[in-house]
Amino acid sequence: MAKNKLEITYDYDFPLWALNANAKPYKLAWSINQELDLALTKVENLKIGFTGGKSLSIVNYNDINEFRAIRLLRNRAEESEGQFDAFLVPEMKNFDYFIVLENESQTLDENAFFSKIKEIPFVQFAIKVNIKSLKSRDNLIF
Template sequence: MAKNKLEISYEIDFELVAINASVKEYKLAWMLNKSLAWNLVKRENIELDFTGNKALLISNYLYETEYQTFRLIRNRAVDGEEQFNAFIIPELKNFDYFIMLENESVGFDLNAFISKIKEIPFVQFAVLMDAAALKSKDNLIF
């Protein structure tokens, strides 16, 4: 009997900035708010369900303007009793946080944005990632 395989591909419609910063997420959110005149607000954690009855809770901060949405997420799972030690993007374990930019508007300078993030004292590194090339890109669709 012939087997059919269902392949699903999602359109990646956001930019992904990876950040290295050895601080708690609330402190990074506070500094981003201060440096970029944002208003990142803590939202309900994002829950990703995996096979084997495993779930991954990811810290989630959100800032929305009329035209854009900025989301700060932590790469490592939030500590919890039923958590397993996992990352939202396992191939990028060396990055602590990601900023997802949705609905990038015309005139938005992404390079200037990343430079502004790099100016934050405890940010060691910030770089634009190609989200479409990531192996675990499906974990970023929620």
């Protein structure tokens, strides 16, 4: 009997920025909203399930419209039972938050966007991450 194998390839064609910020998620989201005139709102936590009943619960803020989606994700998972690793991207434990920018229009200048984020007083450090170099990049697909 012949066996079929399903191969799935994901598109990681979106900018990912890692931030160090000494602030709670709601305070960072509010500051980004004020600085960039966005509407990041708290939505249900992302639940990432793994084999063996293990899972992560990640704080998630979104601003989604017709042409773009901006997500603010906390790297450290909230406390929950069955949790095995407390980070969304374990190889980047030094960073507190990630910003995922999915832009279908040419109206958003990515460099200007992140220059303004770096100006927020409690954002200590922000860098662009090469997604293809991350081992746990599949955790960013949802």
